[in-house]
Amino acid sequence: MRGTAQVPASKSESNRALIIRALAGSGELHNLSDANDTQLMQRLLQQPDAALFDAEDAGTVMRFLTAYLAMTGRQTELTGTARMKERPIRVLVEALQELGARIEYREEPGYPPLRLLGRTPGPATEATADFTELTVRGDISSQYISALLMVGPTLPHGLRIRLTGKVGSRPYIRMTLALMQHFGAVCRDLGEVLEVRPQAYEPTNYTVEGDWSAASYWYAVVALAPVGSHLTLPTLRRYSWQGDQAIAGIMAHLGVHTDFLADEQVRLTKTAPGKEFTQDFTDCPDLAQTIAVVAAATGVAVVMTGLESLRIKETDRIAALQIELAKFGGALTEVDDECFRVSAENFRVNGQTVATYHDHRMAMAFAPLALLGPLTIEDPKVVRKSYPQFWRELEKVGFTTDPTPAPVF
Numbered sequence: 001m002r003g004t005a006q007v008p009a010s011k012s013e014s015n016r017a018l019i020i021r022a023l024a025g026s027g028e029l030h031n032l033s034d035a036n037d038t039q040l041m042q043r044l045l046q047q048p049d050a051a052l053f054d055a056e057d058a059g060t061v062m063r064f065l066t067a068y069l070a071m072t073g074r075q076t077e078l079t080g081t082a083r084m085k086e087r088p089i090r091v092l093v094e095a096l097q098e099l100g101a102r103i104e105y106r107e108e109p110g111y112p113p114l115r116l117l118g119r120t121p122g123p124a125t126e127a128t129a130d131f132t133e134l135t136v137r138g139d140i141s142s143q144y145i146s147a148l149l150m151v152g153p154t155l156p157h158g159l160r161i162r163l164t165g166k167v168g169s170r171p172y173i174r175m176t177l178a179l180m181q182h183f184g185a186v187c188r189d190l191g192e193v194l195e196v197r198p199q200a201y202e203p204t205n206y207t208v209e210g211d212w213s214a215a216s217y218w219y220a221v222v223a224l225a226p227v228g229s230h231l232t233l234p235t236l237r238r239y240s241w242q243g244d245q246a247i248a249g250i251m252a253h254l255g256v257h258t259d260f261l262a263d264e265q266v267r268l269t270k271t272a273p274g275k276e277f278t279q280d281f282t283d284c285p286d287l288a289q290t291i292a293v294v295a296a297a298t299g300v301a302v303v304m305t306g307l308e309s310l311r312i313k314e315t316d317r318i319a320a321l322q323i324e325l326a327k328f329g330g331a332l333t334e335v336d337d338e339c340f341r342v343s344a345e346n347f348r349v350n351g352q353t354v355a356t357y358h359d360h361r362m363a364m365a366f367a368p369l370a371l372l373g374p375l376t377i378e379d380p381k382v383v384r385k386s387y388p389q390f391w392r393e394l395e396k397v398g399f400t401t402d403p404t405p406a407p408v409f
């Protein structure tokens with residue numbers, strides 16, 4: 001295997017930059033993602049007076065827009081897919097209510113859809129001499145915290161957030177602060193306390209980096225390719241704001257060496273894998289599916305921790321992995337509440353059909369197995385959420401895809 005694969009621009013960076021630019025008033029954004037989550041965010045921000053915002057299946061759109069629309073005093077409704085209506089939002093709603101937003105649940109308390117009824121003037125919560133303070137739990141989704149931080153500079157006293165519980169996805173919080181600072185916000189990350197000064201954003205330009213979560217599928221491809229194989233991935237930076245750059249370190253255990261070349265290029269080279277390792281995914285939950293599949297396929301015994309948030313993403317990703325890995329002879333076994341073990345017995349790829357559960361990452365995590373044998377991925381269009389060109393890029397490096405129903409082998 002040799003070649004170059006284009007990764008999309010980071011949807012996490014894109015969606016933050018879009019919200020911050022909307023608050024800043026202007027600024028040029030380059031290399032925005034073609035992911036549906038980003039295209040959707042862009043469209044919705046262009047219709048600020050809509051009576052209904054449909055965030056579809058995009059967590060960042062649902063959470064970031066809720067904070068943005070609530071704090072800019074809109075009277076509107078926010079909804080999403082059936083799955084979005086099962087993804088919790090109470091922590092964010094209660095924090096926004098403390099800041100003076102009037103928000104009601106339209107169906108199930110604690111879940112979308114939401115009705116926004118405007119905002120009482122001035123925050124309802126006590127402002128200290130310096131900051132308006134909120135205490136927010138960090139163990140359900142970091143997106144609530146990012147959503148609150150981004151509106152922080154617009155509040156008369158700024159915002160101080162005290163985080164409680166085990167904070168997951170922390171690099172996404174750091175990415176939010178980094179982008180805010182890029183747009184002139186003054187913020188401090190004190191670990192369990194985050195502070196944002198009341199100071200208007202400055203219109204600024206920003207070029208979005210490639211998406212490291214999407215890059216993980218190319219790492220998987222190289223991990224399953226013969227020793228000596230190479231792939232080059234443009235638009236990825238050595239000094240990234242994305243926590244999923246951790247894929248470079250994790251994949252070293254699975255036989256992929258990373259070289260950071262000049263001009264924002266990364267070159268992946270297949271080497272020999274290790275035998276076993278333990279990996280905590282608290283900071284990088286979106287990499288878990290990629291690693292579970294490659295570990296099972298290569299027979300590397302991986303112990304995975306920090307998977308709590310996987311149950312409330314596009315699907316219950318733990319259940320989905322368990323069902324789909326079993327079709328190949330792989331297993332993801334719960335050792336205890338916090339710890340899962342990947343194993344495999346006679347792992348074989350011979351024409352199985354992988355269900356995708358409305359989850360783009362299920363499709364992309366299993367697709368690289370085609371290096372070991374033919375397989376069918378159900379509902380391939382699901383990748384549009386984050387990586388619409390995924391199948392085309394796979395074909396470019398030599399995979400064959402066929403949109404007809406599964407042949408019998």
Ligand SMILES: O=C(O)C1=C[C@@H](OP(=O)(O)O)[C@@H](O)[C@H](O)C1
Pocket residue numbers: 011012013059060140141142143146168169172285286309
């Ligand atoms: O802020 C973001 O851009 C994201 C944060 C993470 O979610 P959680 O904070 O819910 O873990 C991640 O899984 C998601 O894909 C994108």
Ligand SMILES: C=C(OP(=O)(O)O)C(=O)O
Pocket residue numbers: 057058059060061286313314361386
């Ligand atoms: C969890 C994800 O996205 P979101 O929470 O933004 O829907 C993801 O892209 O894997």
